[in-house]
Amino acid sequence: MTTTDIGPNTGPRETVRRPSRFLRNLSPKIAMLPLIFTACVVFLGGTLWTVLYSFTKSGLLPRLSWVGLDQYERLWSSRKWIVSIENLALYGICSLIGTLVIGFTLAALLDRKIRGEAVFRSIFLYPFALSFIVTGLVWQWILNPELGLQNVVREWGWTSFTFDPLNNPEIVMFGLLIAGLWQGTGLIMCIMLAGLRGIDEDIWKAARVDGIGTVKTYIRVIIPMMRPVFVTSLVLIAAGIVKLYDLVVAQTSGGPGISSEVPAKYVMTAMFGGQNLGQGFAASSMMLLMVVIILIPWAYLEFGGKKHG
Amino acid sequence: MKLSKILLSGAAICAATSAGAVDLEVMHWWTSGGEANAVSKLAEAWDATGNTWVDGAIAGGGDTARPIMVSRIIGGDPPAAFQFNHGRQAEELIDAGLLLDLTEVAEANNWKEIINPPSLLDACTIDGKIYCAPVNIHSWQWMWLSSAAYEKAGVPVPANWSEFMETAPKLQEAGITPLAMGGQSWQQNGAFGVMAVALGGVDAWTKVNEGKDAEAVMGPEYTKVFEAYGAAREMAKGLNVQDWNQATSAVIEGTAGAQIMGDWAQGEFALAGKVAGTDYECLPGLGETGVLSTGGDAFYFPVNSDADITAGQKELAALLVSPEVQVSFNSAKGSLPIRGDVDLTTVNECTQKGLDLLKDGKTIPDAASLLSPDTTTQLNDLLTEFWNTPAMTPAEVQQQYADIIASAD
Known part of the structure; x- marks a missing residue:
């Protein structure tokens, strides 16, 4: 009853004091000003500037000489761009599913109160402390047929063993994926573990009383309860996918041929290798568009829906 | 009185030399063993003139180094000199008026006559003005x-x-x-x-x-x-x-x-x-x-508001083309000199084939x-x-x- 009483009371009071609404909590608002400025000028302004100049034929330096949609036409007729998009989609889907599944499984295993949990947690999280450049180089060596895994297995006696993903255009993206998963799952595991620890012990007791199996409890009860944790993980993974660049540069430099190119690398090569800013801007605008297309419906469902509900 | 005069003139000399001696930051991507050795020849020659060579080497090759150089030039913090491959890479920087016109230096040192093949200087020339000092010839062929x-x-x-x-x-x-x-x-x-x-x-x-x-x-x-x-x-x-x-x-x-x-x-x-x-x-x-x-490397000099640095840049440009530097640098780097009137210290069979083709004008x-x-x-x-x-x-x-x-x- 008390909660419903506050609702109607605050409502009218706010309508009376409407003019002072902007002045309420003034000091935090002032403190926010730099951030608001950054968001508007750097993020929004920079984005608009980039989109604007993607309609020009800017070379090494930005120039306002309009060419309409030429840059976009060239972009979409470029074989390398198509390959980049396909690669990103493949990497994105596999990395998203792989990271979530492996991350959650590891977290669930650690959550079973095993001995030496802290040791395992550190080991799994450790790769995250390495940059993508280091990760890429390490995995380039591990996957190198003469130095790495293939050679080791052959020395064990299995001489026909062949595992050379980085030199095979068909499966090179999986070579990148292995490195990406190795680097990224540790963090997701930790976030998941924190989520699991947040689950009330009573839930487990109730499930046990009802005679529900452990796996089933995880899938049917725990995972739905961990929705916010999954959303956080999803955002982190998705951001990592879109900006995939340094791993590729360190591990394969887009090779063999153009078979492991990704959009961010296309942008960098066009802008700085090819001295063609317009083309790079067009490509980065398309990247933004892709993110927006995925993000807006999701944000609407996630945040827009709640207000009405 | 006498003493103060001596002191004054001494101070004047000091002032004159310090005005002439400048620190020039030179950016390049020569980082492999032989290349670094070749750069040190340039640095030695420049330091010998009483100036200071501030080395700005960027590892990772031209594709890595060029964007860094360009962003520094556009960002208003240009190095005094930087290496590019002569050709069309610097075209837009020149169009935007960001690079120093070296025509005066080229005329004073008669570059038009001595640089062989002439296509090297053409690659540095835009609208009749010369913007770069070629230092070596590398050939793909x-x-x-x-x-x-x-x-x-x-x-x-x-x-x-x-x-x-x-x-x-x-x-x-x-x-x-x-x-x-x-x-x-x-x-x-x-x-x-x-x-x-x-x-x-x-x-x-x-x-x-x-x-x-x-x-x-x-x-x-x-x-x-x-x-x-x-x-x-x-x-x-x-x-x-x-x-x-x-x-x-x-x-x-x-x-x-x-x-x-x-x-x-x-x-x-x-x-x-x-x-x-x-x-x-x-x-x-x-x-x-x-x-x-006849590709190769050339040095470009961004426009600088400091008159001392501008004078230093011109001095360095002249030095890079001078016969002594051409011999010491190209002998160390294994490239061919950009002038036909010098002899390299170490010439093997292959370099000789290259020099012969250059002499015969068989170049593209x-x-x-x-x-x-x-x-x-x-x-x-x-x-x-x-x-x-x-x-x-x-x-x-x-x-x-x-x-x-x-x-x-």
Whole structure:
């Protein structure tokens, strides 16, 4: 009853004091000003500037000489761009599913109160402390047929063993994926573990009383309860996918041929290798568009829906 | 009185020298052993004039270094001097008025007369003004062959491309990869350029690269080149290396027969203690068409508001072209000097072949001074795709090559 009483009371009071609404909590608002400025000028302004100049034929330096949609036409007729998009989609889907599944499984295993949990947690999280450049180089060596895994297995006696993903255009993206998963799952595991620890012990007791199996409890009860944790993980993974660049540069430099190119690398090569800013801007605008297309419906469902509900 | 006069004049001298002596930051991407040694010759020469050379080396090659340099220039914090390959890379910086006009220095030192071939200076010239000081000549037009590999296969070292193709199966039987090719796209594009000049002839090459003639790409000369390039792709199977010097060391070790690579590869042979003519052979123009492309490095000088630095920049530009620096720098780097009136201290058989071609005027401009970096990037992408996609036929790549040339600026 008390909660419903506050609702109607605050409502009218706010309508009376409407003019002072902007002045309420003034000091935090002032403190926010730099951030608001950054968001508007750097993020929004920079984005608009980039989109604007993607309609020009800017070379090494930005120039306002309009060419309409030429840059976009060239972009979409470029074989390398198509390959980049396909690669990103493949990497994105596999990395998203792989990271979530492996991350959650590891977290669930650690959550079973095993001995030496802290040791395992550190080991799994450790790769995250390495940059993508280091990760890429390490995995380039591990996957190198003469130095790495293939050679080791052959020395064990299995001489026909062949595992050379980085030199095979068909499966090179999986070579990148292995490195990406190795680097990224540790963090997701930790976030998941924190989520699991947040689950009330009573839930487990109730499930046990009802005679529900452990796996089933995880899938049917725990995972739905961990929705916010999954959303956080999803955002982190998705951001990592879109900006995939340094791993590729360190591990394969887009090779063999153009078979492991990704959009961010296309942008960098066009802008700085090819001295063609317009083309790079067009490509980065398309990247933004892709993110927006995925993000807006999701944000609407996630945040827009709640207000009405 | 006397003492104060002496002190005053002493102070004046100090002031004069300190006004003349400047610290110049020079950015470049020469970081391998031989290259760093060559840069130190430049730095020594500059320091000997009483000025200070502030070294701004960027590791990772031109593709990494150029964006850093450009962003510093555009960002208003330019180095005093920076290295680019002469050609069209600096075109827009010059258009935007960001680089210092060196015409005055060039005229005072008579660059027009001494720089050989003249195309080097042309590459620095825009609207009659000179904007860069060329320091060396590098040429792509070489094939390096391993004597040991051919000895093992029991065939004589080929003297031209067709002999190379004939003997290639023998090498494969002996477990040697006939052609060493690194995985980076610029190497595959560069090798194609060499084959185009050697097998398609200078005329067809000029039509395509200078005239941007797409029909010439579809013509019979280039058809031959694309077919040869497709055949070369088969010869390169079995060796997976990335960097050009890894491919070179395969030739040095004799695990690969030959490599098409610019004259900078010779530095690797020298470093490994190999002797031209006995341990390895070199074929300019693949032994078919003996010409040299004259690419190379040049220094550009961003405009600076400080008059002392501007004076220093001009002094450095003159110094880089001077005979002493040309000899010490190019001897260390293994490149050819940009002036015909100096003698290098160490000249082996291969360098001599290059010098002879230069003397005879058998030179062509470097593709980088004819094609924009944008076009070069597109060609890199196309040729590396072809090289790594066995299903792609020479006819397909020829058509796409023609499309890129047709839209080139």
